Amino acid sequence: MWRYLAGGMAALLMVAAGWLLFSSRATSDPVLPPPPPAPLRADTAGDEPAAPVPEATERTREEKRFDRYDKDRDSRITRDEYLVSRRKAFAKLDANGDGRLSFDEWAAKTTAKFAAADRDKSGVMDRAEFATTAVKRKAKPRCVCPQASADDGN
Template identity: 40%
Template sequence: MRQTVIGVFVGLILAGVGVFWWQGRAQVELYAPPPPEPEELVEIDPNELPESDPGDMVGPAPPEASELTREERRFFRYDRNRDRIITRQEMLSSRSDAFRALDVDGNNLLTFEEWAVTTSERFEKMDENKDLELTQAEFATSAPRRRPRRASCNC
């Protein structure tokens, strides 16, 4: 019985607060300034193009695309945040396509541990100064050896 009376009392208090809030909001809207009068519309001939004289104004020069070398393109595939340094995490994250070639135990299943150990060893071998970051010069030592192409016979 006591809980019911307390519940009704709290409900009445909340309803009263809601009514006062609603009335206050209505007064704010009542005394708001009126909307501005619409300006007169100027009729524009759709066949007439606007004219302007830029004078001596010159826009910004378009950006120039620099041609990257093969090694720079390969470097930037690993350098995800473009800070010209490859961290260990960047190196590990981009090597996921090489899982099949890294199978150490030869069971045709590559576990993450096998891949991470091989990639970590390769990273450590490339990182000559042992600062856990690869510069472009350090990364260049890992470039794959290019094989000469055979001349194909079009017989």
């Protein structure tokens, strides 16, 4: 029994020592924010006032997006206005115009891609044919950094 009591006391002492060690290393100095930037001054050499800086419009990105959807400009978006883009996308996929989208109409682009890749028209693609279906990614532009010359002393 006394072993349990001694073990419990040792654990409490270790926790207390850890807390004291941690709290003594903690800094209580407040981190001050950086000073505000200095205001821009007009050129004092000339007597001419500085040209006014053009201001950006106060329309936010959300206001612009709202205005794109609000076709009748009544400051309200109806369900039909909201679904216009989806109707256009659906109409592009609905090849026969029956108002119903079959699987073949939905998968037309993928079907055409398979047919173009299947060069021997066997209905299956081998590795070489499948490799032609990979997404063509644009190469990232390389950084053209000036080379340090040997005669600059560094």
